[in-house]
Amino acid sequence: MASWRRLPFSVRSSPPASPAAAASGPLAAALRQIGDRVAGLRAKGARPSEQDTKRILITPAIEALGGDILDIDEVRNEYRHNAADNPVDYALFLNRSPVLFVEAKPLGHDLDDRKWIVQTINYASVAGVDWCVLTNGAEWRFYKVHAQVEADRKLFTTVRIDDPGSLDEAARVLSLLSRENMRARAIDELWQAWHVDREVQWALEQTLQDDAFAALIRKRVPQLALADIRKSLRRASIAVSYPNLFKAIGNTASGTLPVAPGPATTKNSTPVPLAGGIDSADASKADTQERRKLQSTKDLIELGRLKVGETLTIRGRDNSAARVLDGRHVEFQGQRVTFNEWGQRFTGWPSIRIYTMACLPDGRTLDELRDRDS
Numbered sequence: 001m002a003s004w005r006r007l008p009f010s011v012r013s014s015p016p017a018s019p020a021a022a023a024s025g026p027l028a029a030a031l032r033q034i035g036d037r038v039a040g041l042r043a044k045g046a047r048p049s050e051q052d053t054k055r056i057l058i059t060p061a062i063e064a065l066g067g068d069i070l071d072i073d074e075v076r077n078e079y080r081h082n083a084a085d086n087p088v089d090y091a092l093f094l095n096r097s098p099v100l101f102v103e104a105k106p107l108g109h110d111l112d113d114r115k116w117i118v119q120t121i122n123y124a125s126v127a128g129v130d131w132c133v134l135t136n137g138a139e140w141r142f143y144k145v146h147a148q149v150e151a152d153r154k155l156f157t158t159v160r161i162d163d164p165g166s167l168d169e170a171a172r173v174l175s176l177l178s179r180e181n182m183r184a185r186a187i188d189e190l191w192q193a194w195h196v197d198r199e200v201q202w203a204l205e206q207t208l209q210d211d212a213f214a215a216l217i218r219k220r221v222p223q224l225a226l227a228d229i230r231k232s233l234r235r236a237s238i239a240v241s242y243p244n245l246f247k248a249i250g251n252t253a254s255g256t257l258p259v260a261p262g263p264a265t266t267k268n269s270t271p272v273p274l275a276g277g278i279d280s281a282d283a284s285k286a287d288t289q290e291r292r293k294l295q296s297t298k299d300l301i302e303l304g305r306l307k308v309g310e311t312l313t314i315r316g317r318d319n320s321a322a323r324v325l326d327g328r329h330v331e332f333q334g335q336r337v338t339f340n341e342w343g344q345r346f347t348g349w350p351s352i353r354i355y356t357m358a359c360l361p362d363g364r365t366l367d368e369l370r371d372r373d374s
Contacts, residue, residue: 028171030064031161038138038162041107050106054089057137058104061161065178067092074179081127088123088132092182099182101132109136117143118151131187133177138162140174144191150347152315156191157246173246190245197242202353204240208233209296234299295370297339298327305369312358315365320346 079091090102124132300306314320322330343352
């Protein structure tokens with residue numbers, strides 16, 4: 001049986017690859033060629049079909065990861081786990097069992113269409129595959145299939161190979177899909193760390209807005225009035241942030257071993273999104289962003305950023321419209337409920353990150369309103 005080229009993952013300490021080494025790695029070199037093809041197609045105004053996208057953009061990337069596309073024990077096209085199943089474009093195997101599904105769409109296709117996200121995840125779930133990728137050749141989205149969250153929140157990370165500035169990191173992230181890295185479940189280690197960080201971050205940000213937090217501060221400084229402490233917290237620029245996990249991984253494509261993710265730091269750290277996945281192309285830019293304001297919905301009303309009577313929807317969900325009544329309540333299906341109760345009732349989730357899920361008619365989230373300077 002032909003084997004994938006070894007791109008080993010290890011937690012042993014090893015210096016991360018330098019940008020020059022990463023840029024010269026075989027995977028990064030292959031991705032650079034694919035990125036050039038994407039640019040050429042766009043410059044000509046070409047709209048390649050799904051089959052052409054697979055042939056000239058996606059299959060070469062799978063080969064660059066070490067996949068022997070001529071060995072059906074490693075890679076299968078139009079794979080059906082059961083005869084009645086819809087086929088998946090690529091299935092990658094270990095020990096004759098599928099471990100990764102790759103669903104392809106034509107270059108230029110909008111990957112935000114929830115239909116394709118659900119379809120791809122369902123394909124993998126039925127087959128017992130824990131990871132799947134949705135790609136149009138230029139953008140690659142990684143999904144953790146069996147995570148106990150809604151489909152939209154199964155997204156782990158997004159990488160682009162049509163942006164030369166993020167190519168090295170794209171190579172690092174995509175190398176997690178190599179045969180040896182999938183065998184070592186390296187990507188699962190990163191997912192677990194990120195998932196826990198995301199949940200802890202949400203809990204911390206909720207705590208920062210809780211009156212119990214203000215009361216705790218008052219115990220430390222009893223000479224201050226509770227109302228003044230609340231106002232101070234609203235003025236404070238407080239952010240809960242974690243390092244970009246992918247930055248800690250050496251570039252396996254250049255022949256070096258990755259470094260295990262280190263402990264969280266507060267210096268030069270990258271905020272982890274509260275919904276959706278880590279966008280590795282954007283994560284490095286976040287290091288220089290100012291910390292966010294953490295205004296409440298009541299604050300947003302008082303500041304004029306959110307208006308009474310405004311219609312909000314839960315991101316990506318039809319029939320979720322609610323009308324803002326005041327700084328704490330919305331009207332949903334004829335009932336007066338809090339913002340969080342609205343989100344929980346509609347999604348069925350026991351908790352919800354309402355600031356990142358609630359959208360205005362122009363597409364902005366409540367969280368984006370909070371990020372503006374007072």
